[in-house]
Amino acid sequence: VVNTLGSGVLENPALLPLLPALSRALLDEDLILGSVQTYWGGDPDQLSHIGSRMRSLVLRSTTSRRTVVGHDLTDVAAEELWKRILAEPWKWTGQEVPEFSLAPVGSSIDGGSGSQLSVAPAQVGMRLFTVAQRGGYTPMRGGLGQVVLTAPVTEPLITVASKDVWVKSVERVTPADSAPHTPPATVEELPQYAASNVDVVSSPRVLGDLFWFGRYSERAEDMTRLLIAARERNQDYRSMPWLEGSESLPILLEAVTKVSRTWPGFLDEKNRGDASVEMRSLMLSTGRLGSLAQSVDRMQQAARAVRDQLSNDTWAVLNRIDTALEELAESPVHNGAQLASSQSSVLRGLLALAGLASESMVRDAGWYLMDAGKRIERGLQLTALLSATLSHALTPSTEQAVIDSVLSAAESSVIYRRRNSGRARPAAVAQLLLFDEGNPRALVYQLDRLRDDLGSLPDASGTSRPEQLVEQMRVRLRRVDPGDLESVDANGRRVELLELVDGIHDSLEELSRVVLATHMSLPGGTQPLWGSANIRTANGVR
Template identity: 25%
Template sequence: MPITKTSWLNSYSTFQGYDEMYTSQNTVRPYWQKLLTGFDRLGVDGLMGRQKDIDWLLSENGVTYNVYNDPKGMHRPWNLNVVPFLLHQDEWKTVETGLKQRAELLNLVLKDVYGERTLIKNGIVPHEVIYGHRGFLRQCSGIEYTTRKFLSIYAADLARGTDGRLWVVNDRTEAPSGMGYALENRSTTSRILPEMYTEMNVTRLSGFFQELNQTLVEASPIKKENPNIVILTPGSHNETYFEHAYLSSFLGYPLVQGNDLVVRDGFLWMKSLQGLKQIDVVLRRVDDAFSDPLELREDSHLGVAGLLDVVRRKNVSIINPIGSGVMENPGLIPFMPNIAKYFLNQDLILPQIASWWCGQKKEKQYVLENLSKLVIKRIDRTNRESIHFGEFLNPEELDALKRNIEQRPYRFVAQERISFSTAPNFIKDSLEPRNLVTRAFCIASQNDYSIMPGGLVRVAPGRETIRVSNQRGGTSKDFWILEDQPINEAKIGLWQKRPSIAASGLEDLPSLTAENLYWAGRYVGRTLVNARFIRMVMRQLSMIQNPNEEPNSEKLKTLLKTTTHLMGTYPGFAEKAEKGPQAMENPYKEILSVIKDKDRVGSLAHTIGMFSNSYYTIRNLWSSDMWRVFEDIQKLWKSFQDEEQPSMNRILKVLNQLITRLIAFMGLVEESIMIQQGLLLYFIGLQLEQSMLTIVKCRSLLTIKYDAHTEYDLLEYLLISNESLNIYRYSYRSYIQLEDVLNLVALDLDYPRSLAYMLNRLQKDIARLPQSNHNNHLNSYQKFVFEAFAKLSLAEAATLSQTGTEDHFVRESLDTLMEELSDLLHQTSQSITSTYFNHTDKQNQLFTQSFPI
């Protein structure tokens, strides 16, 4: 039986303050009532189902937010509540006007700070507010920009003030994050609540992102029609890396890291597989001080040496300009009314939180006398822990804070503690009020600013939680701006202009992306081969009475030694350890370590970790199906890792599931990533790794001659681990013999799992690399593979099977061939790396500059 409108609100008790759902007369606003009516149709169970659908969809799409040192894992799932945040267009128009004014003001301040500095000269802003801020970079003084606005992207954190109006709480100017998450929130909510989304006339976001694209295209210094645009990311461990990859995929710009870029002859270039490609516009997500290790932080590995010099020469546009972080400065807030009068002769449209800069004597005294009632911040705070809520500090902490303020008063600003407004969140089976903060986004467009009709809403995790932060476990909401008239469903058209690099080919692939694809292929190949071999070894161990005792059969000892050689987990079973018992004395303990010890290099757990890291760095190339299977692998392995003493059967079951998922994932890679997107590099890495591991298995299992029974079993084990036993039986229909096994596993050109087939495929694939066959000569890596394939092609199974004399137990021809092939493939890998993945360029500062944290 559906519940009534009022029953949604039976347990909805608001704190003293402003609640977004209610009017000042304590009645529900009409547009919130319309939403509740829609919830009536769904009922509690229906709404719970929609929330589950949202959670599932976000998980399926791999939406994450990285939380440093999180015991639950770094890639925390993004949380989105089913209840959107609503605002009517009448109120939003005032907010829009105020945001445009504030963006223009900060644009003018930024221009003045690095230009004539009239604000300081005329006493409107004290010089300590600017020069005492870590974000002020003297190296950026006097730089002129070719963009219409200095500040191309601006974000403001908004919250309800005591008067019921939306107030500005924080300014974000350095590299504002959240646009991608806001777009994902909209995409998800509009799919899960389509009927309400349409009925309530929600303003669409598509036009804003079209304007964002246009802004970036028009930022080109020489106004190219099709400029080369990239998104510069700190890397996959950054907290908002998902957004970087999401925007890269959505907008069609390459996602690059600092090592992908280099400065040459006063221009910025991207290292591609073909060579250097000039870059015109950089959408920057790397912090100011880390952007150029030559002039700024010399310990930075995230930026590009010499980047500032290219900016000075007007040969590249950086969005937002380096040095814009000085505008993220609460010390400016008390002076903003006078700044508005000075530049625009206007009053501020949007109110701002009451603030007192401690660099002024009167204001400092007020702050010190009222410390327990205020919120204290650094003007250049670098982390959230530098925010002090006076009411929660004990006397000793208050005294320590007072001393800090008195020592360097210009570094501190105090602000009024405001009570954030609340809005309904769907928790379990009811609506509960939660504090929230909204982030609104502005982009420079023509001679004005365009405002996103919505934004990113962040919600506190608990009813009485004051701080609203994703790092602290907060959730998010979709932000609906509601219009009175139905929205015309205009389809998103093509961008008016597209950057030429968006439709690039393999030769334009960023070198770091290419390297990640290459290693992604190697790690998935290594994980699959090792998992199959360990599964086969575990099956043999499960057949003996006590797997904790030293094995008494030569074949099992050989299998265990091969495990160590294959995975590189020395000393392992291959030799005696210097201290402690031999691994062979307790094989189960050692094999469990080889499987589960994530800190042991070469273990299956360690390899899976490397596999996961390599694939996460190329997140922008994934399809949703790839992410789904990838997540299944992660969940399976994490659950297994939490088990202290898994049984043999449990291990075998997990290995079976892991192998199945890996095969599915590999199939999705091939159908989801195009050759020109770098799939070729993945294939090369995969074939190279599987070839090298096949050589290890052949050399470990076949070069020593054993008695007929043991030899037969080892041949069978090799075929099983290579998933080739059924093919062998079908092809040869005979007793397993060494010559036939070598013909199938090593020499058969038509069998995809044979060494000869993989080397032949490797030859063809590397011939398609941009620098192959240069000047009609083979490249070094081509020569190594060609030589390896030639040696294998000239080999004969009959010769390789011989030991020379009857009393000799080593097949020297086989051992020598495998050793030579291994060396040649190792040289191939080194040659490919030095040719295409050289990120060793390093430039040092001529002087040292300290950036205190």
């Protein structure tokens, strides 16, 4: 963007009469280059001048691009226009007719034997441009040529045909002439880079978009896994509710709503009765906060904002995700096979995206904040899932089915079966998903990675507020015995488990807000083009 968004307001014709006085008031000097004499209808004296000389002026609207040539108006058209001007005089200006140069202009005329070229004199103007540089303004060669054409109709308008004007050089220019030849630098002349794994810090906007790209990509992946687990349980029990473990279905469906915060969702019994409709909504409704479609849409917005930071293969992967969702949208509502196929395709795309981010991006400040966003989101999703599913003691068969789905949604089923035989126990699940430092899906693993990511940033001190929050969560986990998390109170609630996962969840949300305020805050006095930075990331949610 060469000109700042909104700078077009400076071309409003109502400003032209004010420029001489503004120049004297602000710069204490007269304008070097005057404008066409203009009269604004909002000033009573100038409105009177417009009325007395209406037929000799060019009348221009201040609220649109409408332009009327006064001398080409019929008496009736002039009277009607003057009535409109008097009704809202501030919407109009009158300008003296500028003195254009005449030049031969070619036009095509349709005749009986086909189109013919006609050459006739026409008024021609040229719009010139300058580029602001540190030392002042540099005029650009050439400009925009404009041919002014008028035609006497009921209410004539000026028609402007525009063409780029190029200034040819006297001598032929070759590519080699465009830049002087510079001999290759010697090894001693090459720039020396600091031996640091962190490159130059990106702008707050870039850091913020990368942070949210990490969060939304992880949120979309976790949501897809949870929807797949819920759909599979729904297929198992919807037509055979007498099977053991069928009571796990409403728990898992409600967990989808609680984790995604897409109320009322499956908390409404009607939606549980026809789960495929609600799942399609969660897959496809872009305007529904917390849905998979919304996360994918926000992830793509963030990706487009930092496209120069991402691998070229990223766009092919994002396109495949879009295709999978479009195929689902075009299928019948109760097409369960297409729902399963689209969920699998979206998950494969998101896994490919995670692989590209892990294997194709340079480890700089932007990457560390992107990974921090991913780790925060994975921790939030995991703690919300455990709170929604393991908060109460259940019958053995129901608890087994719930735990199997939780392990599937957390991508930890295989390792759990390798390490544990027999009935699934909440303590064993907690050991794997909360405390196992070698499990990439475990909460402690996310905190360890967060510590590394934040410690790799240029301003890391080991005692910053984000680093302190992470260390406090790590200490809290180390003080817990997994076996204690199975204990229940008189109402069957696992109080210690809830206090732990809900407390960590709240701390992760606070960490997100602190990271945003610390690393993505804008310099004082800067107003971003997208609006208030506080609104954009209010409460750490976007």
